[in-house]
Amino acid sequence: MFRKSALLGAAAVITVPLALTACSTDGNDSGGKETITVYSTASEDAAVQRYNDVIAAFEAANPDIRVEVTYPGADYENLLKTQMAANDLPDVFQTHGWTQARYQPYLLDLRGAPWEGDVSPEILPLVTGDNGELLALPISQNKAGINVNIDILADYGIDVPATWDGFVAAAEEITEKSGGEITPIHIAGGDSWPIGSFYNWLAIPALISAPDNDGAALKDGSFDWSHWNFVSQQLKDLQDKGLVNPDIVTAKYVDSAQLMSEGKVAFTFYGQGVVSEVERLNPDIHLQMMPIPSVHPGDTPTWSGGEGDTLAIWKDTEHVDAAKKFVDFVAQPENVKAIIGDTPILSGLTTVTIDSGDAYTTTDDSIRVLPAFDREYFPSGMWDVMCANGQELLAGGLSVEQVTEATKAEYERLRASS
Amino acid sequence: MTQSIVTARRRSNRGRGINLYYLPAVVLLLTFIGYPFVRGIAYSLTNWNGFSPDYSFVGLDQYIRMLSDPRVLTVLVNTLIYAVGSTILQNVLGLLYALLLDQRLRASNVVRTIVYLPIIVSNLIMGYIWYFMVRYNGGALNDVLAAFGQDPVNPLADRTLAVLVIVLANTFQYVGVAMVLYLSGLQSIDRSYMEAAAIDGAGAVRRFWSVTLPLLAPSVTISAVINVIGGLNIFAVIVALTGGGPGYASSSLATITYQLYFGEQNAGYAAALGVLTFLIAAVLGLTTLRFFRRREVEL
Amino acid sequence: MIRRVLLHVALAVIGLAHLVPFYLLIVLALRRPGSSASIWMPPMDIAWANFAEAWASARLGTGLLNTLIITSASITGAALVGLLAAYPLARRLTRGNGFVYGAIIACMMVPNLTILVPLYRFMVDIQGVNQRWAVILLHITFNLPMIVFLYAGSLRSIPREIDEAAMIDGAGRLRTLFTVLFPLLKPATAAAFVIVGISIWNDFNFSLFFLQAADVKTITVSMSSFFSQYNSYIERAAAGCLISSLPMVALFLAMQRYFIKGLATGAVKG
Numbered sequence: 001m002f003r004k005s006a007l008l009g010a011a012a013v014i015t016v017p018l019a020l021t022a023c024s025t026d027g028n029d030s031g032g033k034e035t036i037t038v039y040s041t042a043s044e045d046a047a048v049q050r051y052n053d054v055i056a057a058f059e060a061a062n063p064d065i066r067v068e069v070t071y072p073g074a075d076y077e078n079l080l081k082t083q084m085a086a087n088d089l090p091d092v093f094q095t096h097g098w099t100q101a102r103y104q105p106y107l108l109d110l111r112g113a114p115w116e117g118d119v120s121p122e123i124l125p126l127v128t129g130d131n132g133e134l135l136a137l138p139i140s141q142n143k144a145g146i147n148v149n150i151d152i153l154a155d156y157g158i159d160v161p162a163t164w165d166g167f168v169a170a171a172e173e174i175t176e177k178s179g180g181e182i183t184p185i186h187i188a189g190g191d192s193w194p195i196g197s198f199y200n201w202l203a204i205p206a207l208i209s210a211p212d213n214d215g216a217a218l219k220d221g222s223f224d225w226s227h228w229n230f231v232s233q234q235l236k237d238l239q240d241k242g243l244v245n246p247d248i249v250t251a252k253y254v255d256s257a258q259l260m261s262e263g264k265v266a267f268t269f270y271g272q273g274v275v276s277e278v279e280r281l282n283p284d285i286h287l288q289m290m291p292i293p294s295v296h297p298g299d300t301p302t303w304s305g306g307e308g309d310t311l312a313i314w315k316d317t318e319h320v321d322a323a324k325k326f327v328d329f330v331a332q333p334e335n336v337k338a339i340i341g342d343t344p345i346l347s348g349l350t351t352v353t354i355d356s357g358d359a360y361t362t363t364d365d366s367i368r369v370l371p372a373f374d375r376e377y378f379p380s381g382m383w384d385v386m387c388a389n390g391q392e393l394l395a396g397g398l399s400v401e402q403v404t405e406a407t408k409a410e411y412e413r414l415r416a417s418s
Numbered sequence: 419m420t421q422s423i424v425t426a427r428r429r430s431n432r433g434r435g436i437n438l439y440y441l442p443a444v445v446l447l448l449t450f451i452g453y454p455f456v457r458g459i460a461y462s463l464t465n466w467n468g469f470s471p472d473y474s475f476v477g478l479d480q481y482i483r484m485l486s487d488p489r490v491l492t493v494l495v496n497t498l499i500y501a502v503g504s505t506i507l508q509n510v511l512g513l514l515y516a517l518l519l520d521q522r523l524r525a526s527n528v529v530r531t532i533v534y535l536p537i538i539v540s541n542l543i544m545g546y547i548w549y550f551m552v553r554y555n556g557g558a559l560n561d562v563l564a565a566f567g568q569d570p571v572n573p574l575a576d577r578t579l580a581v582l583v584i585v586l587a588n589t590f591q592y593v594g595v596a597m598v599l600y601l602s603g604l605q606s607i608d609r610s611y612m613e614a615a616a617i618d619g620a621g622a623v624r625r626f627w628s629v630t631l632p633l634l635a636p637s638v639t640i641s642a643v644i645n646v647i648g649g650l651n652i653f654a655v656i657v658a659l660t661g662g663g664p665g666y667a668s669s670s671l672a673t674i675t676y677q678l679y680f681g682e683q684n685a686g687y688a689a690a691l692g693v694l695t696f697l698i699a700a701v702l703g704l705t706t707l708r709f710f711r712r713r714e715v716e717l
Numbered sequence: 718m719i720r721r722v723l724l725h726v727a728l729a730v731i732g733l734a735h736l737v738p739f740y741l742l743i744v745l746a747l748r749r750p751g752s753s754a755s756i757w758m759p760p761m762d763i764a765w766a767n768f769a770e771a772w773a774s775a776r777l778g779t780g781l782l783n784t785l786i787i788t789s790a791s792i793t794g795a796a797l798v799g800l801l802a803a804y805p806l807a808r809r810l811t812r813g814n815g816f817v818y819g820a821i822i823a824c825m826m827v828p829n830l831t832i833l834v835p836l837y838r839f840m841v842d843i844q845g846v847n848q849r850w851a852v853i854l855l856h857i858t859f860n861l862p863m864i865v866f867l868y869a870g871s872l873r874s875i876p877r878e879i880d881e882a883a884m885i886d887g888a889g890r891l892r893t894l895f896t897v898l899f900p901l902l903k904p905a906t907a908a909a910f911v912i913v914g915i916s917i918w919n920d921f922n923f924s925l926f927f928l929q930a931a932d933v934k935t936i937t938v939s940m941s942s943f944f945s946q947y948n949s950y951i952e953r954a955a956a957g958c959l960i961s962s963l964p965m966v967a968l969f970l971a972m973q974r975y976f977i978k979g980l981a982t983g984a985v986k987g
Contacts, residue, residue, distance in 0.1 A: 043942065468834070696831070
């Protein structure tokens with residue numbers, strides 16, 4: 001009898017004040033400051049730090065504005081989709097490549113901003129709305145290619161291949177000369193998205209970059225789907241020839257990064273995101289990006305481009321002026337440079353030039369940068385379709401033709417509903 | 419004295435007033451579960467993609483789609499395996515552990531804590547630990563095999579083994595729940611029953627089947643229902659180990675609903691699957707409850 | 718006796734088998750990122766920095782505090798509301814009440830994802846986003862069915878005579894419930910705290926969507942920052958995991974003794 005009332009009493013004593021503390025959580029800061037919410041996709045230590053530094057500089061220059069920044073990491077997209085459904089978005093957020101295709105109805109027109117004329121012409125179409133609105137600030141734009149451990153190529157005397165056949169041959173040479181110690185190509189099929197990455201990049205030389213290409217056909221729906229077989233077939237061949245990791249169906253990205261940091265992998269299809277991770281694990285590994293080799297005779301290698309870091313403002317924000325001040329501040333050249341840091345990427349503004357050091361295997365500026373394949377030529381939602389079907393292909397569940405059938409079916413469904 | 423009896427009788431005659439006690443619970447449940455669920459069901463009659471303000475009513479299209487989708491059958495079977503398989507394994511092991519630990523050896527406290535610990539650890543991290551145990555490249559299992567000169571294995575690549583590994587991982591994490599429930603059940607069994615049976619000449623096994631198990635029946639019911647519901651909701655472990663793959667071979671209703679909703683932007687279809695999940699959970703939960711309730715011995 | 722030896726061997730096997738994942742977790746938490754050694758090897762150079770980095774980069778201190786506040790408020794609230802609800806449902810067995818009980822249990826079966834978006838919209842409307850009180854209400858609501866189930870089941874096995882004896886002595890219904898019946902429900906309360914409490918502590922989904930602001934993040938969400946598409950801070954995640962489990966482990970060890978004592982004395986006698 002004594003113990004029970006003690007328990008209840010203890011519970012009350014602990015809970016009541018805690019609950020009261022909980023009740024008094026304040027959303028907006030008091031003290032006369034205006035608070036704007038900013039959502040960023042940055043997740044790696046250094047990237048988050050760069051953002052925080054720029055935000056601190058902004059707050060110092062604008063003492064009446066407070067920035068509440070959130071870095072949701074892996075859940076960024078899901079969070080934002082849920083917030084869109086409830087029409088409750090952050091004041092400022094990154095549109096991570098989906099400015100036109102997904103976020104457009106929710107974005108404030110930024111025409112008239114001081115940096116409007118500085119937007120780089122390659123990326124301007126990607127941040128322009130259907131009616132000519134300026135949808136976002138393009139801090140950076142992608143210039144990505146296949147990751148290559150340049151030391152491995154040097155050790156075996158292999159040149160950076162310029163054609164896809166040359167690429168496969170290089171992979172075979174590496175297996176042979178290393179006695180199987182080094183995996184030529186590592187794809188983390190278990191995580192699904194690396195398969196989409198492979199498709200996305202090979203699709204460029206296969207379908208888009210040659211003079212006579214399927215770009216227009218993909219956009220107006222007249223695409224000859226038998227052309228899609230080629231990409232699936234290449235993936236299957238790599239697996240059958242043993243040029244990819246044997247656990248391609250179950251391996252996770254963490255395995256790729258681990259093996260890359262041990263110098264046991266020559267090529268991967270991850271783009272610039274993996275560079276900082278491998279560097280963290282082993283600073284002695286020398287990674288570069290090579291242009292995507294060409295497929296059709298007479299064609300040349302390309303880079304995969306598209307949006308990098310972009311900042312947009314929610315059109316229903318209650319803090320329009322503060323949000324605009326923030327975006328304009330970030331658009332200043334020294335801040336763009338600060339945010340990009342040493343990431344191998346291009347700036348989205350003509351006022352800023354980034355020196356990528358030796359992030360790329362070549363500094364030839366004539367190599368074309370083509371848009372990210374699935375963003376430009378597929379309706380929104382095809383990414384998961386490519387990943388899931390590619391996984392089934394590798395697991396032996398679907399044939400090349402069946403993958404094409406399934407992909408085509410989803411393409412048509414998504415086109416009809418968008 | 420007479421006064422209190424009259425008061426007591428009057429109080430129990432106003433029986434309906436007692437129902438007020440469940441009013442706060444009902445209000446909360448209606449507000450935060452009932453109402454959103456009804457709206458969620460409404461989405462299953464549309465072709466909504468999860469975020470855009472434009473969508474249209476499509477009637478029962480999503481349900482028709484569900485019936486003809488080959489993935490749904492695989493996923494249904496998996497979900498049942500996860501729910502029922504985990505439950506059986508967890509309860510058998512949990513009971514076994516509880517019986518062993520009830521012997522009140524000094525080591526019991528330590529082992530009880532060790533078995534219970536995984537529940538405290540987040541199941542996503544536990545899932546990753548299991549991945550590090552069974553993965554092909556540098557997994558703990560393959561390291562042991564290599565030490566004995568064997569070739570590495572990749573259980574996650576095999577469609578059946580992947581499901582099995584997930585059941586094992588989930589069992590390992592939650593067997594402590596069953597164990598604690600059975601321990602508390604065992605310890606509230608009056609020792610006099612056991613002594614009476616022993617005096618009557620019943621051996622240990624006989625005592626278990628005729629005395630212990632029937633008296634444990636309420637614990638079995640609770641444990642079974644909890645585990646079945648838990649098994650239906652397995653999510654993080656699947657994501658950490660296989661991501662639902664290869665393909666959809668190890669996906670459960672929960673993971674495929676998530677993938678459809680956020681990944682394939684097919685919120686309408688995901689909502690239809692959600693309704694299916696609810697129906698299956700209700701049927702499975704009720705069946706389990708009835709099955710074990712019938713076996714309970716009311717003292 | 719052979720029996721004792723066999724029992725000890727069995728316990729040892731079980732204990733060791735269940736320790737393996739923890740051993741691996743500790744190895745991961747202590748080793749340098751990028752180490753290519755086997756996961757079985759205890760690390761030669763211990764990277765204590767993992768703990769400091771985990772604490773700082775994920776702001777685990779704030780996370781722990783938030784999780785503590787939310788869990789203790791939620792489990793207490795849920796136990797209270799659940800016990801109140803279970804009482805009439807176990808004592809007054811009418812058809813109506815049977816229906817209500819069934820409906821409450823049915824709420825356990827509702828899949829979280831299906832109601833996520835409507836729930837989020839509703840939260841925005843009542844201005845509950847990034848508010849701890851809102852998430853506490855959610856946790857209370859979603860764990861009610863389980864708690865009602867546990868309490869109603871246990872109440873049913875307590876004879877009514879006990880209620881009536883207490884009321885004849887002059888106690889009102891509420892007093893009877895809390896002073897007479899509640900102590901007899903110790904096993905159910907133990908089960909509730911141990912199952913529901915920990916599930917709230919480890920909750921990810923609600924905390925993810927409803928508590929994103931830096932000052933209200935719970936520890937599960939804070940730790941999710943270790944995993945993103947291109948970066949897996951495994952060692953920090955392991956270290957963070959160990960840190961965040963400590964309070965629960967300590968609580969479990971403390972509660973264990975109290976509840977075992979309670980379990981033994983709480984046995985119902987007719």
